[in-house]
Amino acid sequence: MPTEQTTYDAIVIGSGISGGWAAKELCELGLKTLVLERGRDVEHIKDYPTATMDPWEFKHRGQMTLEYLKENPYISKAAGLGEECAHFFIKDKDHPYIQEKPFEWIRGYQVGGKSLTWGRACQRWSEFEFTNPAKFGYGIEWPIGYTDVAPWYSHVEKFIGVCGNKDGIEAMPDGEFLPPFDMNAVQSHLSRSIKQNYPDRHLVHARWAHLTQPNQIHLDQGRAKCHARNECMRGCPFGGYFSSNSSTLPWAKRTGNLTIRPFSVVHSIIYDEQKGKASGVRVIDANTKKVTEFSAKIVFVNASALNTNLVLLNSTSNRFPNGLGNDNGLLGKYVAFQNYRASITATVDGFADSYYFGRNPTELILANYTNLHRHEKDYFGGFTTFMGAYRPNHPDVVPGNEIGGEYKDALTEPGNWRLYMYMQGETVPKASNHVRLSKDQKDQWGIPLLITSVEYDDNDERMIQDFLKQSREMLEKAGCKNIETNENKQAPGLDIHEMGGCRMGKDPATSLLNEHNQLHHCKNVFVTDGACMTSTGNQSPSILYMALTARAANFAADELKKGNL
Secondary structure, three states, X not given: OOOOOOEOOEEEEOOOHHHHHHHHHHHHOXXXXXXXXOOEOOOOOOOOOOOXXXXXXXXXXXXXXXXXXXXXXXXXXXXOOOOOXXXXXXXXXXOOOEEOXXXXXXXXXXXXXXHHOOOOEOOOOOHHHHHHHHHHOOOOOOOOOHHHHHHHHHHHHHHHOOEOOOOOEOOXXXXXXXXXXXXXXXXXXXXXXXXXXXXXXXXXXXXXXXXXXXOHHHHHOOOOOOOOOOXXXXXXXXXXXXXXXXXXXXHHHHOOOEEEEOOEEEEEEEEEOOOOEEEEEEEEXXXXXXXXXXXXXXXXXXXXXXXXXXXXXXXXXXXXXXXXXXXXXXXXXXXXXXXXXXXXXXXXXXOOOOOOOOOOOOOEEEOOOOOOOOOOOOOOOOEEEEEEEEOOOXXXXXXXXOOOHHHHHHOOOOOOEEEEEEEEEOOOOOXXXXXXXXXXXXXXXOOEEEEEEOOOOHHHHHHHHHHHHHHHHHHHHXXXXXXXXXXXXXXXXXOOOOEEEOOEOOOOOOOOEOOOOEEOOEEEEEEOOHHHOOOOOOOOOHHXXXXXXXXXXXXXXXXXXXXXX
């Protein structure tokens, strides 16, 4: 049996959205790269077992059993989880953690990570999101701004394929877009109404990682046009939406420089005291528990925000007794998330002669319109609003009358129009919102359990109330009826946009990473997933992680060639 190679130019911890991008860039730049994934292997197309199944082929018609729900009280709350995609999510008992305060940690451990099940929204951050936290006093200054990231946004958008429309909105910059899906009749009506009544508000096509009209670069990846099936979380055999599995990892593999090692639980990053930098990564085989140490010149940590914090906190040495790069004691602190607690629904009369084709996998977005040029509200930050409209494939009937021939015949006709809006709100990073390692409880691989201590605050409550108030007013002016507001009071975590703990900044006294996503005190370790975030913004963050990763990987490769790492 051949001896396993243990020395590489670069190691990437994690194979999800940012890890896949690190692998692609580093491999293209000529670096022999090892990608470590703690979960199983998932190969594009081959390992999407439910991708083309019909609803009646599922034993429970897509629903999870009561036994599963009882055994998995946290993961079963994940948005979109069902019988058709549960295999892309962990089971609670297999990966324990400690909730000091309620936090429902949603995870998917396999090659590709949560890129197989992500929401696919790809709005660019605006300059407001980079500058307003420091400007208005609810965060530290980012070491970079929009102009630093803009070319890398373009780099990523062109490769992954993002559909949208150039709208010229200051709070949601334009990018490199494929044509968007069409608005349906009610979406168009609401967009016009908002524009008429609120000239500074824009309900437009959101930006989504779907190939509406593939370009050659997408065809070269072996991907094809999105079929508008809206069954994305099963894994798309056409590659119609972006995932690491369909795009970045196969692209990296073509270079001949990629090695993917599944079932590799990262214990820690090894620090060389004499050289003053990281020398590699200590890995525990998920199945055999065998420990292997891999060496590399640079390490990218892309394990997903909270796991990245766990790995860094567990990477102790004489030089760093409290975690790698943690001289200021801030590692694991200022963990934040996005606020999804509020939504609103309504009905709309008319438009009975209008319908739509396919199952559009995208929604509209109402770009943030609060606290932009000035702090004008009684809360900090802003929110974007996602919006959809649809006709249910069933009639409006009195409960209890769902039986008989007339009811069955009516099922062939669409019901009346309904719409929904929900918020994605910025939250304020606070030192008290943190994660840390347990001193006495460990997992099955002997790694300390992560303790989560994260909660909402009054700022979040005030933002929720303003969202509900403003949204109701907009719907009323659009002539909507049966308007109902909802505040689900869910625990943090279910937004699946956890960020921070290893934030970027200009000052090593108040941050862990510099403007290139390097640890201030360990220059050959880069963190480019959600852990690096200085603040949360209100746009969906995944494409920013991708852009920051591509930017940092190119910087790292250049520094390596110069002999600076």
